[in-house]
Amino acid sequence: MRWWLPLEGSTFAGEVDGLFLAILIITGIAFVVVELGLVWFVIRYRARPDRKAYYTHGNTRAEVIWTAIPAVTMVALGLVSNHYWVQIKGRHSVPPDAYPIAIHAKQFEWQVTYPGPDGKLGTADDFTIRNQLHVPAGRPVEVHLSSEDVIHSFFVPVFRVKQDAVPGMDIRAWFVATVPGTYELGCAELCGLGHYRMRAQVFVHTPADYDAWLTQAAQEASQ
Numbered sequence: 668m669r670w671w672l673p674l675e676g677s678t679f680a681g682e683v684d685g686l687f688l689a690i691l692i693i694t695g696i697a698f699v700v701v702e703l704g705l706v707w708f709v710i711r712y713r714a715r716p717d718r719k720a721y722y723t724h725g726n727t728r729a730e731v732i733w734t735a736i737p738a739v740t741m742v743a744l745g746l747v748s749n750h751y752w753v754q755i756k757g758r759h760s761v762p763p764d765a766y767p768i769a770i771h772a773k774q775f776e777w778q779v780t781y782p783g784p785d786g787k788l789g790t791a792d793d794f795t796i797r798n799q800l801h802v803p804a805g806r807p808v809e810v811h812l813s814s815e816d817v818i819h820s821f822f823v824p825v826f827r828v829k830q831d832a833v834p835g836m837d838i839r840a841w842f843v844a845t846v847p848g849t850y851e852l853g854c855a856e857l858c859g860l861g862h863y864r865m866r867a868q869v870f871v872h873t874p875a876d877y878d879a880w881l882t883q884a885a886q887e888a889s890q
Contacts, residue, residue, distance in 0.1 A: 672684055672687075673824040673825050674825045674846060674848075674850075675825070675845075675846075676823075676825030676826055676844060676845060676846045676848075676850060676871070677825070677826040677827060677828065677842045677843055677844055677845055678842070678843040678845060679755055679826065679827045679828065679842060679843075680825070680826070680827045680845075682751055682754075683751070683827040684827070686744075686747060686748060686751060689744070689747075690744065693740060693744075697737075755828075756830075756840070760841070761807070761809050761839060761841045762807040762809075762841070764807065765807035765808060765809035765841055766782075766786070766802075766803065766806055766807065766808045766809065767782060767786075767787070767788045767809050767811065768780070768781055768782075768788075768800070768802070768808060768809070768810050768811070769788055769793075769810070769811045769813070770800070770810050770811065770812050770813070770821060770832070771813050771814070771815060772812070772813070772814045772815065772819035772821070772832040772854070772858075772865075773814070773815035773816055774815075774816050774817065774858060774859050774861060774865075775854075775858070775859065775861035775862065775864055775865040776797055776798055776865065776867075777797070777798050777800070777852065777865070777867045778795055778796075778797055779795065779796050779797070779798075779799060779800050779801075779867075780793050780794070780795045781793065781794055781795075781796070781801070781881065781884070781885075783885050784881075784882075784885060788811070792885065792889075794884065794885055794888030794889070795888075796884065798866070798867035798868065799867060799868055799870065800823075800852055800867055800868070800869045800870070801870045801872060801877065801880055801881075801884075802844050802869070802870070802871055802872070802877070803844070803871075803872055803873070803874045803877035803878075804844050804845060804846065804847050804871050804872065804873055804874065804877075805843065805844075805845065805874065806843065806874065807841055807842075807843050808841060808842055808843070808844065809839055809840075809841045810839070810840050810841070811837055811838075811839055812830060812831075812832040812837070812838045812839070812840060813832060813834075813836070813837055813838075814832040814833055814834045814836075815834065816834065816858075817834065817858050817859065818831055818832065818833055818834070818856050818858065819831070819832045819854045819856055819858050819865070820832065820854055820855035820856035821840065821852070821854075821855075822852070822853050822854065822855035823842075823850060823851070823852050823853075823869055824850075824851070824853075825846075825850045825869075826842045826844065826850075826869075828840055828842045829855055831856060844871040846871060847871045847872060847873055847876075848871055849868055849869070849870055849871075850868070850869040850871065851866060851867075851868065851869065852866065852867040852868070852869050853865070853866050853867075854866075
């Protein structure tokens with residue numbers, strides 16, 4: 668579906684796109700059926716000189732059917748969506764070996780803090796880069812989101828990942844990038860007059876290229 672949706676750049680993309688497509692088809696069918704019914708009723712029961720209008724209370728069977736079908740459909744979609752929600756954003760969904768990166772949002776930039784050679788955040792070898800998110804492909808990455816001023820929203824379309832960053836809270840999100848390349852990180856929450864320019868680049872590297880970049884970036888930051 669790349670011709671009408673963004674590149675599938677993470678392990679979440681196929682599942683999210685599949686659910687999106689299912690909802691689109693269901694609502695599309697419902698739209699067509701309702702509109703065809705509306706047109707049919709407009710034509711079939713239009714005013715005519717030889718027809719007298721009359722009042723009818725309705726049809727109980729029809730009301731039960733058109734209430735039950737949407738209700739069952741919504742419950743089914745809710746159960747499927749909950750499965751994906753738990754998998755992507757559940758309390759215990761983050762893999763224990765996920766690579767940690769801290770992302771601090773402020774008007775109007777992203778401050779990305781990487782762990783140094785020790786692979787741990789909050790130590791002396793951490794370093795920060797503005798508006799650049801570098802991640803290795805094929806490895807779970809856990810981002811710790813925080814905000815300095817207002818609510819921002821971390822959104823990488825190719826990853827199908829979107830998560831609010833709320834002042835005073837440390838919020839986690841995770842993903843596994845699959846396709847090396849350069850993509851876009853945007854703020855999906857209106858955060859002020861400069862919201863339109865709160866953008867960053869996402870660089871997905873092969874594991875070897877990421878290790879080389881991390882070593883070089885850490886050296887430059889320590890100088």
